[in-house]
């Protein structure tokens with residue numbers, strides 16, 4: 001009897017532990033939303049200014065395939081999450097926005113995300129954009145980053161919480177290249193403008209570096225592209241297509 005009771009208690013204890021642990025192991029939609037989406041779309045999904053509301057949005061509630069493709073590849077100021085979120089994470093965060101804030105649509109399956117990711121990868125691979133950079137662009141970009149940016153964003157790219165945003169793992173940095181170049185050229189709030197002090201090639205090297213350092217992965221840019229953005233033009237670089245890194249040995 002005593003042994004049975006102990007075993008029963010042990011099993012109950014083990015099940016309790018599993019129940020406590022499993023939500024932390026699975027991709028957590030609300031958490032991921034807080035980290036990756038809430039700054040723009042707001043914690044309540046109501047959006048703000050240029051950032052559209054996700055509550056009642058046709059794009060959110062409509063075709064799951066189109067929604068997944070949209071968030072994977074971004075559009076305008078909406079960053080691409082292809083290189084930021086795993087399939088399971090993207091499925092969790094999309095399921096969260098489709099079922100929260102009063103939204104009431106079916107969750108998104110991991111398999112669908114994997115399928116859409118593979119389809120669009122195939123599309124973009126056929127159309128690589130040539131960039132004109134020196135062979136050792138990664139090292140050159142790193143040096144320029146260390147002397148111009150690291151005082152605030154840190155050599156690790158982790159930034160300083162509350163003061164300087166992390167560039168490592170940032171969806172913004174790996175998103176639309178036009179936006180990143182424009183920000184470095186013209187600055188914003190506490191972020192200084194570098195358009196006056198750095199030349200196009202130097203900016204191209206820095207932007208290419210931050211988009212590919214610390215496990216970031218996004219298309220490089222060259223001096224001509226910086227010139228285009230300086231002149232108010234747009235790049236035809238999206239969706240983000242990671243290319244090989246000639247200076248990084250792969």
Ligand code: HEC
Nearest residue numbers: 036037040050051052057058059060075076077078079093
């Ligand atoms: C840096 C700000 C920013 C972040 C971070 C961001 N978005 Fe967006 N999002 C935008 C902007 C801007 C648009 C409008 C894009 C357009 O239509 O040109 C948008 C549009 C959308 C739309 C389409 C809404 C509609 O009704 O057309 C969805 C869905 C969406 N975002 C989901 C997400 C999700 C999910 C995340 C997090 C994984 C996220 N966004 C993170 C800025 C952001």
Ligand code: HEC
Nearest residue numbers: 148149152163164165170172173188189190191192194206
């Ligand atoms: C004096 C400190 C400082 C320096 C130096 C600096 N930044 Fe920033 N940076 C900031 C601040 C502050 C912000 C946040 C701006 C805001 O609130 O919109 C920022 C934002 C950014 C962002 C946007 C991040 C995001 O996720 O929204 C990028 C990209 C960036 N900086 C790149 C750079 C690069 C590249 C350099 C070097 C050429 C650089 N910064 C130099 C302070 C700095």
